Each structure stands twice: as structure tokens, then as C-alpha cells.
Amino acid sequence: MRLPPDQARTIREKTQAAFGPNTRVLLFGSRTDDRALGGDIDLLVEVDHPVSNRAAAAARLAAELQIALGDQRIDVILVDTNTVPQSIHNAARRTGVAL
Numbered sequence: 518m519r520l521p522p523d524q525a526r527t528i529r530e531k532t533q534a535a536f537g538p539n540t541r542v543l544l545f546g547s548r549t550d551d552r553a554l555g556g557d558i559d560l561l562v563e564v565d566h567p568v569s570n571r572a573a574a575a576a577r578l579a580a581e582l583q584i585a586l587g588d589q590r591i592d593v594i595l596v597d598t599n600t601v602p603q604s605i606h607n608a609a610r611r612t613g614v615a616l
Contacts, residue, residue: 518544518548518549518551518614519548519549519550519551519553519556520558520616524586525544525616527582527585527586528542528544528558528560528582528586528616529542529616531578531581531582531585532560532562532578535577535578535581536564536568536574537564537565537566539564539565540562540564540565541562541563542561542562542615542616543560543561543563543609543610543613543614543615543616544558544560544613544614544616545560545561545608545609545612545613546559546592547559549612549613549614557589557590557591557592558582558586558589558590558591558592559592559594559609560591560592560593560594560616561594561596561606561609561610561613562575562593562595562596563596563597564595564596564597565598566597566598567597567598567599568595568597571595571597571600572595574595575593575594576593578593578595579591579592594606
């Protein structure tokens with residue numbers, strides 16, 4: 518996993534502060550491959566309750582993380598109890614690394 522421990526901790530803390538202590542965060546995509554270079558930070562955030570306006574909530578979290586971690590691309594996929602399952606969710610769960 519190509520994410521320093523302090524950045525992983527920051528992501529976990531900010532995500533749980535935003536959505537609650539039971540929030541699960543998975544890093545997936547190119548940052549899980551130690552042999553790859555570069556790449557954005559792809560996160561699957563799973564919450565155990567409905568979130569009104571998931572897109573806006575995901576964008577707010579991405580912006581907060583970008584401020585905390587520095588200017589790098591961060592993509593957040595937010596999955597709540599009302600989210601219709603999609604193949605990207607399954608792929609992220611299958612290949613992701615829990616933070």
C-alpha cells in the first residue's frame with residue numbers, strides 16, 4: 518500500500534468524524550499496488566446509516582481530505598444503506614485495503 522501511515526490515520530479520523538465511528542474506509546485502485554507509481558487516492562467509504570445527498574457529502578469529505586493531505590487527487594465513493602449496489606463497490610471491497 519502506497520499511503521504513509523500518517524495519511525492513512527488522517528483519512529480514517531476525518532472520515533469517522535464526518536460519518537461516525539462505525540464507518541469503514543477502504544483504499545483501492547493503484548495506491549494498493551506497491552509496484553505502481555503515482556495515482557490518485559481512491560476511497561470506498563461505507564456507512565451504516567442513510568446519508569442525505571451522498572454526492573455532496575462525498576465531495577465535502579474529499580475537499581477536507583485534500584486540505585489535510587495536500588494538493589493531490591482524492592476520489593471518494595460513499596456507500597450508505599440506501600445505495601444501489603454497483604460493480605465498482607464489489608471491486609473495491611474485493612481488492613481494497615482497510616484503513
